[in-house]
Amino acid sequence: MSDTNLSADDQKRIAAEAALAYIKDGMKVGLGTGSTAAHFVIALGRKAKDEGLKLTCVPTSEATDKLAREVGLTVTTLDDQPHLDVTVDGADEIGPRLTLIKGGGGALLREKIVAFASSQMIVIADESKVVPHLGNFPLPIEVVPFGAQATGTRILESGKLFGCDGAISLRTDEYGEPFVTDGNNLIYDWALGEIPDPDGLGEYLSRLPGVVEHGLFLGIAHAALIGKADDSVDTLNH
Numbered sequence: 001m002s003d004t005n006l007s008a009d010d011q012k013r014i015a016a017e018a019a020l021a022y023i024k025d026g027m028k029v030g031l032g033t034g035s036t037a038a039h040f041v042i043a044l045g046r047k048a049k050d051e052g053l054k055l056t057c058v059p060t061s062e063a064t065d066k067l068a069r070e071v072g073l074t075v076t077t078l079d080d081q082p083h084l085d086v087t088v089d090g091a092d093e094i095g096p097r098l099t100l101i102k103g104g105g106g107a108l109l110r111e112k113i114v115a116f117a118s119s120q121m122i123v124i125a126d127e128s129k130v131v132p133h134l135g136n137f138p139l140p141i142e143v144v145p146f147g148a149q150a151t152g153t154r155i156l157e158s159g160k161l162f163g164c165d166g167a168i169s170l171r172t173d174e175y176g177e178p179f180v181t182d183g184n185n186l187i188y189d190w191a192l193g194e195i196p197d198p199d200g201l202g203e204y205l206s207r208l209p210g211v212v213e214h215g216l217f218l219g220i221a222h223a224a225l226i227g228k229a230d231d232s233v234d235t236l237n238h
């Protein structure tokens, strides 16, 4: 038995480094958001430089855009490159069959658009993110500011249809002000505990006026690389 006991951050780092195996010269790469994705961006910048790779990258947030430029990656937009080879991103929860909750960092809208534009989405995470069912992490839901209270009420009502019960709270920033996304929207975090029917709930939320996007990523990820405390990386497939 290994006596290595990596911290969560080191687990994120080894998962991110393992994802470099998916990157080949000439690829168009979607870059996720969050601390795990940041490890990947840094490792990718190093690899591109060391190996002289020509990569074109599409970041999923202003923060990732800044980091990618700092490490010397070539950055563009999805309008310039509408089809990407692979996106590498973190997750807040990884449930059965690679179902995900994302959006803890507030970038779920761009993350979902970029993942959808990619032939493959590879999730990278520390082992705490793997869960038997989704919902313990509060589900982020991005809403337009207009009528946000009313949209919140509609969200709560939808929960009753899908066996979900829990409080929603408007996300705030470090100053106690409403958190504003890169798309100038707001985020509700919905504490559910368990989501018995993620597909049903996700489809319903997508149809609610005022909801821009929700953090359920279903049928989108192709593989997940999980960094573990014993310094190994597990690959999860469907």
Ligand SMILES: O=C(CO)[C@H](O)[C@H](O)COP(=O)(O)O
Pocket (backbone or CB within 6 Å): 032, 033, 034, 035, 036, 037, 089, 090, 091, 092, 101, 102, 103, 104, 105, 106, 107, 108, 111
């Ligand atoms: O969805 C996300 C940002 O919107 C992140 O991928 C998610 O919150 C995981 O973050 P971290 O890698 O910092 O644990």
